[in-house]
Amino acid sequence: xxxxxxxxxxxxxxxxxxxxxxxxxxxxxxxxxxxxxxxxxxxxxxxxxxxxxxxxxxxxxxxxxxxxxxxxxxxxxxxxxxxxxxxxxxxxxxxxxxxxxxxxxxxxxxxxxxxxxxxxxxxxxxxxxxxxxxxxxxxxxxxxxxxxxxxxxxxxxxxxxxxxxxxxxxxxxxxxxxxxxxxxxxxxxxxxxxxxxxxxxxxxxxxxx
Amino acid sequence: xxxxxxxxxxxxxxxxxxxxxxxxxxxxxxxxxxxxxxxxxxxxxxxxxxxxxxxxxxxxxxxxxxxxxxxxxxxxxxxxxxxxxxxxxxxxxxxxxxxxxxxxxxxxxxxxxxxxxxxxxxxxxxxxxxxxxxxxxxxxxxxxxxxxxxxxxxxxxxxxxxxxxxxxxxxxxxxxxxxxxxxxxxxxxxxxxxxxxxxxxxxxxxxxxxxxxxxxxxxxxxxxxxxxxxxxxxxxxxxxxxxxxxxxx
Numbered sequence: 001x002x003x004x005x006x007x008x009x010x011x012x013x014x015x016x017x018x019x020x021x022x023x024x025x026x027x028x029x030x031x032x033x034x035x036x037x038x039x040x041x042x043x044x045x046x047x048x049x050x051x052x053x054x055x056x057x058x059x060x061x062x063x064x065x066x067x068x069x070x071x072x073x074x075x076x077x078x079x080x081x082x083x084x085x086x087x088x089x090x091x092x093x094x095x096x097x098x099x100x101x102x103x104x105x106x107x108x109x110x111x112x113x114x115x116x117x118x119x120x121x122x123x124x125x126x127x128x129x130x131x132x133x134x135x136x137x138x139x140x141x142x143x144x145x146x147x148x149x150x151x152x153x154x155x156x157x158x159x160x161x162x163x164x165x166x167x168x169x170x171x172x173x174x175x176x177x178x179x180x181x182x183x184x185x186x187x188x189x190x191x192x193x194x195x196x197x198x199x200x201x202x203x204x205x206x207x208x209x
Numbered sequence: 210x211x212x213x214x215x216x217x218x219x220x221x222x223x224x225x226x227x228x229x230x231x232x233x234x235x236x237x238x239x240x241x242x243x244x245x246x247x248x249x250x251x252x253x254x255x256x257x258x259x260x261x262x263x264x265x266x267x268x269x270x271x272x273x274x275x276x277x278x279x280x281x282x283x284x285x286x287x288x289x290x291x292x293x294x295x296x297x298x299x300x301x302x303x304x305x306x307x308x309x310x311x312x313x314x315x316x317x318x319x320x321x322x323x324x325x326x327x328x329x330x331x332x333x334x335x336x337x338x339x340x341x342x343x344x345x346x347x348x349x350x351x352x353x354x355x356x357x358x359x360x361x362x363x364x365x366x367x368x369x370x371x372x373x374x375x376x377x378x379x380x381x382x383x384x385x386x387x388x389x390x391x392x393x394x395x396x397x398x399x400x401x402x403x404x405x406x407x408x409x410x411x412x413x414x415x416x417x418x419x420x421x422x423x424x425x426x427x428x429x430x431x432x433x434x435x436x437x438x439x440x441x442x443x444x445x446x447x448x449x450x451x452x453x454x455x456x457x458x
Contacts, residue, residue, distance in 0.1 A: 045279075047279055047280040047281065048279075048280050048281045049281065050281065052279055052281050052282070152392070152393065152395075155395055156312060156313070156394075156395055156442035157281065157442060159395075159441060159442075160395070161395045161396065161397065161398045161438070162395070162396065162398075163393070163396035163397075163398060166246060171398050172398075173398075
């Protein structure tokens with residue numbers, strides 16, 4: 001008896017809510033009648049692809065790009081902020097160690113990406129300065145900054161923990177993540193000064209060597 | 210929603226003491242406010258989001274139905290107690306809090322309503338209030354009540370929202386019904402975390418967390434901190450729900 005009441009309630013709630021949706025769909029049918037060719041759509045994302053996030057970022061040239069702009073190549077990714085003096089340079093050196101473990105031909109197929117925690121200070125110009133300071137090659141290395149929500153979401157999906165300390169610094173995890181070409185997390189290198197061998201071996205595999 | 214007056218939230222863990230200048234600066238005028246942050250007034254849902262509320266959301270947003278949700282956004286336990294995609298069923302009564310929801314799904318629900326999840330600081334500030342006091346974090350009876358709840362196994366059927374207690378601000382059941390997602394759940398860093406990606410090299414940290422907590426008596430706050438630090442954004446659980454908030458007046 002109770003079950004039936006609940007079922008009825010649920011059915012009622014669902015109908016009541018779907019109704020406005022149906023009206024909307026009907027309304028938009030007018031526009032649909034112009035029969036525009038369907039826009040080309042990229043193939044659906046993998047179930048665990050982080051490119052489903054759809055967040056927008058600015059690179060160090062000031063161009064806005066969706067996260068999914070990285071799709072198509074394996075990505076070695078870390079989060080940091082450019083005014084971080086202690087751990088972040090070590091994290092970048094760890095990524096360079098991975099870079100050095102790859103053959104020149106392989107390097108052309110891999111993206112190294114840095115995402116900032118610090119929307120307030122890491123402007124595209126600050127990222128550009130960081131590129132020079134850390135001597136990050138133009139091809140291969142991409143630097144991104146986004147709004148607080150995009151940062152939160154990316155950190156959440158990577159399992160990165162971070163916390164602004166209120167004085168311009170951040171406490172944060174030290175993680176290097178490897179994404180495959182579809183944006184699925186395949187490996188995470190944990191901590192600083194970790195040997196590059198395991199990560200490099202995975203990249204060899206992803207690159208089909 | 211109801212308005213929750215702003216206040217000072219003292220995070221459980223103080224910011225870095227690596228920089229002595231900051232350490233001194235961080236101690237508030239009252240001597241106890243190390244690392245305290247001002248939390249402006251905000252709005253908070255009176256009740257946790259119910260199964261009926263959540264049904265409206267999945268009815269309008271098919272990508273959040275159980276059979277459609279992407280693996281990136283929720284683990285396989287998502288809405289496990291529901292009978293099917295659009296029927297919560299007998300194990301998820303309409304007026305009970307929705308549980309088995311991930312951070313992504315909770316956040317999407319609040320966005321759909323034009324709101325967002327409360328921050329840890331907002332949640333803790335609201336939850337510090339008892340029925341009669343704005344800040345009951347030093348009230349042994351209040352703290353004991355929370356601990357007693359933490360000590361009980363979760364019931365198979367959750368009570369309806371509004372059935373536990375109403376605090377001074379008119380917010381119900383912040384303790385005693387379900388654990389609740391917060392926006393910045395992933396800001397809970399535990400020093401010496403077993404995962405090993407932080408803490409072991411404390412001195413190498415940018416703004417390494419100090420180990421000494423703000424209020425060692427508030428054991429319940431430690432438990433919430435530890436619980437949040439154990440969460441993953443895809444994670445769902447039988448006693449983990451949420452409510453929404455809005456930036457204040």
